Amino acid sequence: MDFSTFLIQLLNxxxxxxxxxxxxxxxxxxFGIMGIINLAHGSFxxxxxxxxxxxxxxxxxxxxxxxxxxxxxxxxGFLLEWALFSRLYKRDHLDQVLLTYGLxxxxxxxxxxxxxxxxxxxxxxxxxxxxxxxxETLSYPxxxxxxxxxxxxxxxxxxxxxRHTRLGMMIRAGSSNRxxxxxxxxxxxxxxxxxxxxxxxxxxxxxxxAAPVSSVYPGMGNQVxxxxxxxxxxxxxxxxxxxxxxxxxxGLADTFGKVIAPDYAGLAVYVLMAAVLLWRPExxxxxx
Amino acid sequence: xxxxxxxxxxxxxTAGIAGGxxxxxxxxxxxxxxxxRVGLMLPYTGTYAALGTAITNGFKLxxxxxxxxxxxxxxxxxxxxxxxDAAKAPENANKLIKRDxxxxxxxxxxxxxxxxxxxxxxxxxxxxIVPNAGADEITGPLCSPSIFRTSFSAxxxxxxxxxxxxxxxxxxxxxxxWKYSFGEQSVAGxxxxxxxxxxxxxxxxxxxxxxVEFQPYLTEIAALKPDAVFVFFAGxxxxxxxxxxxxxxxxxxxxxxxxxFLTDGTLEAQGDSAEGILTTLHYADGLDIAKDKAFRSxxxxxxxxxxxxxxxxxxxAAQLFxxxxxxxxxxxxxxxxxxxxxxxxxxxxxxxxxxxSKAHNPVQDIYLRKVEAKQNKVISVAAKALAxxxxxxxx
Numbered sequence: 001m002d003f004s005t006f007l008i009q010l011l012n013x014x015x016x017x018x019x020x021x022x023x024x025x026x027x028x029x030x031f032g033i034m035g036i037i038n039l040a041h042g043s044f045x046x047x048x049x050x051x052x053x054x055x056x057x058x059x060x061x062x063x064x065x066x067x068x069x070x071x072x073x074x075x076x077g078f079l080l081e082w083a084l085f086s087r088l089y090k091r092d093h094l095d096q097v098l099l100t101y102g103l104x105x106x107x108x109x110x111x112x113x114x115x116x117x118x119x120x121x122x123x124x125x126x127x128x129x130x131x132x133x134x135x136e137t138l139s140y141p142x143x144x145x146x147x148x149x150x151x152x153x154x155x156x157x158x159x160x161x162x163r164h165t166r167l168g169m170m171i172r173a174g175s176s177n178r179x180x181x182x183x184x185x186x187x188x189x190x191x192x193x194x195x196x197x198x199x200x201x202x203x204x205x206x207x208x209x210a211a212p213v214s215s216v217y218p219g220m221g222n223q224v225x226x227x228x229x230x231x232x233x234x235x236x237x238x239x240x241x242x243x244x245x246x247x248x249x250x251g252l253a254d255t256f257g258k259v260i261a262p263d264y265a266g267l268a269v270y271v272l273m274a275a276v277l278l279w280r281p282e283x284x285x286x287x288x
Numbered sequence: 289x290x291x292x293x294x295x296x297x298x299x300x301x302t303a304g305i306a307g308g309x310x311x312x313x314x315x316x317x318x319x320x321x322x323x324x325r326v327g328l329m330l331p332y333t334g335t336y337a338a339l340g341t342a343i344t345n346g347f348k349l350x351x352x353x354x355x356x357x358x359x360x361x362x363x364x365x366x367x368x369x370x371x372x373d374a375a376k377a378p379e380n381a382n383k384l385i386k387r388d389x390x391x392x393x394x395x396x397x398x399x400x401x402x403x404x405x406x407x408x409x410x411x412x413x414x415x416x417i418v419p420n421a422g423a424d425e426i427t428g429p430l431c432s433p434s435i436f437r438t439s440f441s442a443x444x445x446x447x448x449x450x451x452x453x454x455x456x457x458x459x460x461x462x463x464x465x466w467k468y469s470f471g472e473q474s475v476a477g478x479x480x481x482x483x484x485x486x487x488x489x490x491x492x493x494x495x496x497x498x499x500v501e502f503q504p505y506l507t508e509i510a511a512l513k514p515d516a517v518f519v520f521f522a523g524x525x526x527x528x529x530x531x532x533x534x535x536x537x538x539x540x541x542x543x544x545x546x547x548x549f550l551t552d553g554t555l556e557a558q559g560d561s562a563e564g565i566l567t568t569l570h571y572a573d574g575l576d577i578a579k580d581k582a583f584r585s586x587x588x589x590x591x592x593x594x595x596x597x598x599x600x601x602x603x604x605a606a607q608l609f610x611x612x613x614x615x616x617x618x619x620x621x622x623x624x625x626x627x628x629x630x631x632x633x634x635x636x637x638x639x640x641x642x643x644x645s646k647a648h649n650p651v652q653d654i655y656l657r658k659v660e661a662k663q664n665k666v667i668s669v670a671a672k673a674l675a676x677x678x679x680x681x682x683x
Contacts, residue, residue, distance in 0.1 A: 005511045012503040119335050119524045121531065121557035130535060138510035139537030214500065215531065215557055217524030218335045223498060258495060258504045266467070267494030 001259065005268050008134055009255055018151035019210060021244050024231035025158060026202030032238015033175040033195050036088060037096045040103035041228060042221030044200050048073065048207025050111060053120050053216045062125045064206050070201055077200030081193045085214025089178075089192070108218065117218050122211040147209055154202075160241050171195060175238060230269060234276045234278055236283025245284055246276075311430065318421075323364040324613070324620060327390030329380055330419075332369040335523065336397045337551075339598045340369075343419045345591050346602025347394065352590070358606065359613020366390055370401050377404035385414050391620045392417060394605055397598075399423035399470055406430045415626075419605040420598060424473045427649035429680035433627055436648040438604040438635070440570050441676040442470050443477035445547040448654035448671035449518060449568040450481025453545055458515040460490045463503055465520040467494035474520035474547050482518075488516055500528045506536045517542055522549035527557045534561035548657065548664065552597060555662045558563070562659045571597040571639045572655040572666035583638040595638075604637045608644075611635070647678035 003193050027041045048069060055065035084103075088096050115191070124143045131139040162168040173181045174191050182188045191253060207221075214220070235242030257268025276284060321522075328347070330340035341506060344367075351363055366388040368380045376398075384390050385408065392415045396402050402421030409416035410432045418437040420428055427437055453461060465471035471494070479489050491512060493505055509517060521529045526549065533544055539561070548569025551562050583603065587595040608630055615629020616622040634643050635650075643653040656670040 001511070005507060008507045008510075009504060016501055016503065045682070112333070112337070117335060119527045119554055119557045121527060121559055123559070131535060133537070135510060137513060137538060137541050138507060139535075143535075213528070213535075215524055215527040220524065223500075254501065255504045256578070258501075259508060261631040262493055263467075264497075265494075266499070268314060 002274035004135060008138065008140075009259060011140070013251040013255035014248065015148045016249070016255060017248035018148045018155075019206065020227060020231055020250060022151045022154060022209070023206040024150055024228040024235075024243050024247055025155075025240055026199035026206075027228045028232045028238060028240060028243045029195055029202070030199035031232055033171060034085075034089065034192055036085060037093050037100065038199070039097060039100035040107065041100075041199075041203055041226065042223070042225030043104050043107035044073070044203035045207040045220070045224050046111065046219075046221030047076070047107060048204030049078030049114055049211040049214070049220060050207075050214045051204065052208040052211035053122050056122055062122065062208075062212065066205070069208050070205060073201040074197050076204075077197035078193055080200070081196040085196055086189065086192070099175060103206035104222070107221070111218065119215060119217040121215050123138075124212045141213075145152065145214060147213070150209060155240075155244055162240060167191075167194070227269070230273050232283075234273055236280075236285040237241065239283070241284040242283055249276075291678040319324060323362045324358060324392075324618075325364050325366060325388060325390040325394075326609075327366045327368070327388060328383035329368045329370050329384055329393060329395035331372045331397050332367075334372050339420065342596055342598035343394075343397070343602030343605070345587070346595065346599035346604075347419070347606045349587055349590055349599075350603045350606035353586070355416060359609045359618040361613065361615075361618040370396050371397070372398040372401060374400035374404055375396065377401040378408050379406040381405045382412075385409075385412050391415065392627075393610055394419060394602075396421060398572045402426060403430070406432075406435055409435055414637050415623075417605045417608060419601040422470060422473075423629050424676070424679070427645070427647040427676060427681065428678055431647040431678060431681035431683050433683065436608060436630060436644070438608055438650060439601045440652070441649055442473035442547075443676050444652075444674055445568045445570065445654055446477035446518075446520070447481045448656075448674060449545055449547065449612045450478045450483075450487075450570065451485060452487030452656055452670050453478075453516060453518065453564070454482050454487045456516075458487060458543075460488050461516050461518055462491045462493065462509055462512055462514040463489055463518045464492075464493045466497040466499075466525065468497045471497070471520045475518075478518050486620070496498065498525060500525050502529055502532045503536075506532060506538060509542065510536070514542060517544050519544065519546045519550060521546070522552075523554065526550045527554045530554075530558045530565065531561045548597075551657075551659050551664055552586075555659060555664070562662075565659045566667075567656050567657050567659075567664065568670045569597065569657065570650070570652050570654055571600055572657045573663040574636075575640070575655075577640055579636055580638040580640075582603045584654045593648070597639075601640045604635050604639075607635050607637070608633060642673075645678060647676065647681040647683065649676045649678065651675040 023045055030036055030038045051067050053067040056062050059065055089104055128143045128146050131141045133139045170186055170191050174188050178188055231243055231246045235246030253268045253272040258265040330343055331337055332340050366384055368384055370380050384393055394417050395405055397420045399421040402418055403423055406426050411669055413434055416435045420439045422440050422442040424443050425439050463475045465475050535537055546567050548567040551565055551567050555562055584595055612626045612630035612634035616625045631644055634641055640653050642650045645651050651673050653669045654671040654674050656667045657664040658667050
């Protein structure tokens with residue numbers, strides 16, 4: 001591998017890692033702060049991708065689709081929290097797994113009824129459809145760079161939100177002691193609803209953003225679910241910062257695993273996870 | 289500990305024997321119904337639901353065209369949704385064989401499920417017609433007198449593509465596929481033909497199924513600069529790969545080839561990125577075959593949708609079974625004569641006439657197709673009457 005190829009592979013891993021972070025950040029919020037094992041997280045990702053597909057077909061513009069889609073996702077998140085998840089906080093993990101697994105099946109079936117089982121593509125917006133020539137044979141689509149930029153921006157916003165705002169303070173307090181926060185007169189139910197809505201929206205947004213490059217197909221959510229849990233476990237449950245570092249590490253392990261030891265590429269990520277857990281059983285960063 | 293474990297194993301195995309005895313044998317009343325019992329074990333939910341429906345439609349169309357009968361006998365259908373779940377496959381197959389006592393089993397799409405069905409059919413000596421799953425083993429090491437296939441083996445389209453790419457004077461080729469048996473069998477078939485004709489596979493790359501993060505491989509391909517690339521992907525992965533390959537600017541300099549699944553049922557989603565890609569398969573759009581035109585219009589009339597390669601395979605499964613029944617005057621109990629008649633049959637398929645190999649896989653023409661205006665237009669016959677080598681089949 002010459003140096004320029006190495007740099008391009010580095011770019012690949014960075015870009016993949018950032019996208020992983022975007023999908024996993026919602027999961028780490030819901031899992032870490034609310035203590036809910038949300039297996040339906042992948043379904044929210046799929047829901048976002050299908051929204052991008054249907055809304056782009058209707059409006060003819062991905063940007064409009066994303067704005068409408070985000071609003072819808074927030075609404076769906078609030079609705080699900082109010083109707084189902086708010087009943088789960090005091091139950092044990094098994095009940096949560098059962099409910100969220102059921103949701104996976106319901107979402108898949110709904111998707112099949114509403115949109116069908118075909119594979120669909122989502123066009124890249126005209127403005128971002130160019131590509132940059134990197135070497136004599138390889139060029140890099142601008143849209144991929146745009147995705148990375150959006151992910152970085154979101155990471156900064158989330159960091160600021162959780163570390164430096166009043167809402168963030170309440171969220172952090174709520175994650176360490178729910179009863180005490182309530183006793184201090186903070187509406188913890190509302191806080192949880194916001195966090196859950198945020199988690200759902202992040203997953204759906206990731207699906208919408210990725211739809212033009214990943215295409216839209218049945219069962220796409222289940223593929224990202226496992227890797228998301230790996231990100232959360234490596235990064236430390238509930239740590240957004242940790243999720244970012246973990247996602248970037250996984251991007252590196254996956255990309256260079258594929259290049260250096262293609263026969264064992266599937267293993268690379270899990271070897272990384274095992275190594276990190278041996279070194280730090282609680283993940284790289286604990287808590288927010 | 290040791291003792292307890294053994295006792296548990298003993299209990300389990302006796303329970304198994306008792307359960308086996310409790311299963312109903314061939315009920316006597318089955319014959320009195322005087323209808324032929326056809327078991328359809330296909331995916332009606334999940335990713336492959338559309339394929340299962342297409343196969344069922346094709347099968348039923350052939351039966352309808354025979355006046356609702358096959359070989360002069362009326363048909364009764366028994367249906368099981370296999371959900372493309374290999375873990376449930378033996379149980380599902382046994383439901384149709386033991387409970388419904390079917391005369392023939394038709395299925396399925398997913399190769400893993402079909403392999404499990406093949407094993408059950410071998411054990412119970414049930415007549416099985418596979419209308420899609422392309423795993424080489426079905427008409428290879430697992431072949432059996434009662435197992436037939438009306439689709440293809442993974443080896444067939446890939447081998448034909450090896451010849452095509454060698455004729456196009458490509459010398460160094462990189463291959464890429466998912467690391468699972470169908471992908472590996474495709475690459476093996478391609479490599480066999482391509483290297484026999486003097487080409488060289490400079491690198492075989494695999495990625496874990498169903499991973500679709502192709503960027504590292506595209507970077508590798510750009511660095512290696514081969515003359516061409518051969519891939520196996522299907523469904524969502526095929527859509528993403530074709531689009532990524534185009535977006536990386538590789539399509540302009542390094543031509544992309546594949547088994548037909550790369551561009552079948554995916555063209556709408558792939559859009560312009562797929563234009564001009566060459567693939568090989570046993571069916572194509574725009575075939576100049578009278579039977580195909582008749583089939584297409586009849587199918588569109590009956591089901592209000594366009595047929596595809598899967599409906600052709602379902603249609604031919606019914607035709608093959610009908611040929612067998614015709615040979616025994618509709619008497620399914622004359623098992624050996626039925627199988628002999630099926631083996632000797634020439635199927636007048638929409639894809640063109642085909643016969644069966646010794647291992648019961650179609651000996652068929654493989655077409656070279658080019659993507660034009662969202663259709664897989666036939667260009668030429670890539671391999672005439674190509675027979676799967678049926679390695680490992682002893683029959």
